[in-house]
Amino acid sequence: MGKKGDGMPIFNEEMYLYDKNQNSDLFHLHSFGRLYPDADYIISLKENSNTIIECVTDGVGYIEHNGTVTTVEKGDCYIIKQGSGYSYYSDEKNPYSKVWVTVYGSMVDRWLDFYGIDRQVYIKHLDITSYYSQIKQTALGRDMLDNEKKLMLLVHAIIFEMATAVPANRQSREDRPYIKTADNVVLDIKKYIEKQCNERLTNRDLSLKFGISQSTMNDLFIKKYGISTSQYHMQCKLSSAEYFLKSTDLTIDAISSLIGFCDRSHFRKAFMKAYGMSPNQYRKKLKSELSEK
Structure with missing residues (x-):
């Protein structure tokens, strides 16, 4: 941690360390916070372990990695992966x-790889x-299972949203007007x-x-995607x-x-209907195919 010039960086920071993780190997929320730096703020890390x-909520900042400097400004969100050092x-x-x-764990690594x-x-x-x-409300709230x-x-x-968001036009950040058409509404519902x-x-x-009736919503969704909203939701769950x-x-x-089923039997029934086998059978099939390679 350093400053342009002598001394330490000066800034206001709201920071929380989270120590209630139950399975840190799989997923670990390390810390979170809100930062209001001054013009002299600079952080340099030789190695990033998390x-x-x-997300930039106001102003302009810079990220330097491997000799490349990238500008970030209000509305930009960025992920800095574990690994080599950087400065911002x-x-x-x-x-x-x-x-x-900041997070770490095998699940986080798999998400980044998968997307x-x-x-x-x-x-x-x-x-x-x-x-x-x-995240703040959940982490600082009552201890729940x-x-x-x-x-x-x-x-x-x-x-997921980072992976699927349309890349920003870094030459122009002018907001384009949102026109509420049937196609736009259906796309918003899908997202x-x-x-x-x-x-x-x-x-x-x-x-x-x-703000649309259930019947109209489903008619428009089926017309565009060939399945109902509830079918698409189930498809996403099973994926x-x-x-x-x-x-x-x-x-x-x-x-x-984790995927929001009320119990195991409902999950098993839905999975069987979609894949023709139980979740356990599907996992065994995958392991068998991997062992044969």
Whole structure:
């Protein structure tokens, strides 16, 4: 940690260390906070031991990695992966402020690999402050058995949105007007279902959120995508389940809970209908295929 010139950096920071992780090998929320640096703020790390997720809430800053300097500004979100060192610092005339979360664990590494986030510094124009608020509320709230699951899902949601967000035009940040057409609404509904994939979500929830009747919503969705909103939500859930079965050693009960099924039997029935075999049989089949290679 350093400063342009002598002495230590001067800034206001809200920082929390999280020490309630139950399975740190799989997923570990290390820390989170909000930072208001001054113009002299600079952080330099020779090696980064955690995956860092930050969102610029105001101003301008810079990230330097392997001799390349990248400008980040209000509305930019970036992931700095574990590994080699980097520096970041404020613009002297317009210092940035940001929220941040640091995590590590095999699940985080698998998400980054699965979604193709292979650059050391990965930047998208995306506002994740609502996720930060939910992480803070969950981490600092009452101790609940499902807190770690909620934190894991929130971090996964950020990584998923980062991976699927359209790259920002770095030459022009002027907001284009949003025109509410049937196609735009249906696309927004689709993206929202993907974002809430592992949560319980009803057509009534969607109808209220997007201000459209359930029947019209389903008619438009079926016309564009060939399946209903509830079918698409189930498809997303089961794709998530397939990923966990392939990439983790989580129990069937844990996966069922993680993707939002009320119990194991409902999960098993839905998986059987889609894949023609139980989750256990699917996992055994995968292991058998891997052993034959």
